[in-house]
Amino acid sequence: MSRTACIILLALLVGMTCGCTTQSPTLQGGDIKGPLVPARDLGTTEISNYEGKPLNDFKALPDNSVRGPQSVDLASYRLVIDEAVRSPQHLTYAEVLSHTHYQKLITLHCVEGWSATGLFEGVLMKDLLAQAGPLPSAVTVIFHGQDDYTTSLPLATVLERNMLLAYRVNNGDLVARNGYPFQLAAEDKLGYKWCKWVVRIELSTDPDFKGFWERQGYGNDAEVNPSP
């Protein structure tokens, strides 16, 4: 191969690699996704597009929550991580945020037929759970909202997918309407898995636990793009 051909090939390869880390592939079902990156400072105002992708205003989405928006008092707020763990946790908002912050472009799909894409900023569930130390018998993560809403996911899925417990979307803090102080960004799972106003994360040994909507017949798997 000539020297010039070699350089062109190398440039192409580098270009492709860079493309993978900076572009957000459009997936089946209108899913928009970006890479998980350490949180970057994006200024002080909310953003409406990110790396060329339009973002949805989450404050303007239909509110279909079971008891309406909750108001969580940060002064008394504690995130409880308990049950099948070595060391139960009662974390203040600041303690939750003491973990590394990440950003990721993710699309939420509600079973009602609408979707919304946002740049979520949060801490890794993996980092939070490591602090509590799930017992080897723990297989399910049950999320509890302040509205007594529940939903669950397999522990393996939460860890493998690097799910974020989000505190910001589109460079603005979550508002009460959107689950302030925390919403699970349950990537690739239907909206009812995206627990808002998270006050408790319960590790369970029950592989068949069913949350609020799941008990009423919604699938417990809730995968957005099941592989054929």
Ligand SMILES: Nc1nc2c(c(=O)[nH]1)N[C@H]1C(S)=C(S)[C@@H](COP(=O)(O)O)O[C@H]1N2
């Ligand atoms: N605590 C709590 N979390 C909840 C719900 C709820 O009623 N209570 N509704 C779920 C449903 S059905 C959807 S589609 C998403 C909507 O999230 P959004 O308000 O950020 O769009 O929240 C989910 N999380």
Ligand SMILES: [Mo]
């Ligand atoms: Mo939903």
